[in-house]
């Protein structure tokens with residue numbers, strides 16, 4: 001709500017009309033267009049991946065001046081302290097709404113209570129926060145990360161069935177995303193539960209922080225430590241690109257022919273064009289799509305709140321599963337069938 005701007009105009013008009021300003025009476029007019037914008041403070045967690053850049057672009061497109069918004073954007077550079085500082089700045093600026101893409105789930109309670117006391121609604125995007133009082137945020141839009149993990153693991157399971165690969169012959173390393181983030185927790189859980197169900201060997205888990213450099217560095221170290229790795233589960237495309245560089249630098253081959261020494265690369269996102277090309281080539285066997293286009297959905301939530309409506313609390317975006325390998329045409333997870341489709345980037349809506 002543009003509570004403060006209206007008040008300022010009213011105060012100014014009263015001052016002028018009472019003769020504290022020019023002698024000519026000034027009609028109280030509606031705030032001019034530049035004063036009627038809805039002010040949105042957006043605390044983005046960082047710029048660590050192509051997914052993140054696409055998410056930022058989607059938000060900036062949705063909250064344009066032309067659409068009636070003033071967007072105050074703060075990049076947290078993957079540090080929660082920066083995001084907390086950003087939120088406190090938004091409170092001081094008395095923005096109309098705060099949008100938060102939290103880097104990890106814990107540690108948000110007090111700053112979100114400060115926003116609530118200031119009467120500023122918070123909308124969460126992408127990852128979630130672990131707070132006991134769910135009224136600290138109005139609503140959330142993002143992905144079901146555990147479902148993403150289940151889908152990629154079901155694809156792997158079906159691939160092994162189609163190619164007579166025994167479950168116990170899979171030796172998997174998990175290049176995890178930023179530890180404690182909802183995306184990492186869900187994708188790691190999806191793999192862990194599938195490994196227990198099917199009897200896969202999880203050789204090692206390492207934090208690769210959703211970045212290409214960490215993916216390369218961690219995979220290099222793992223290849224020096226273990227000689228039986230034949231599947232690498234990368235929790236985003238940037239890690240997968242780094243892992244592929246490490247595999248090839250070690251003189252090994254990223255591919256689908258596990259039985260003959262190739263290392264199968266699995267990934268998530270489907271935003272990075274290089275990763276999509278790798279998927280089309282078969283260097284990445286399967287990508288669990290993660291949709292970054294939250295901008296229009298968050299904008300619709302703010303419009304609903306402006307109308308005094310209550311948006312759905314949790315809003316999931318639609319996502320597919322990509323592979324260029326012909327072995328698995330579709331998968332079924334939790335009773336829902338998903339067609340496996342060609343690796344193509346999601347079009348902006």
Ligand code: GZL
Nearest residue numbers: 048049051126183210236290
């Ligand atoms: C997922 C998002 C993850 C992406 C990564 O919604 O939180 O963070 O999968 C990004 O690419 O860094």
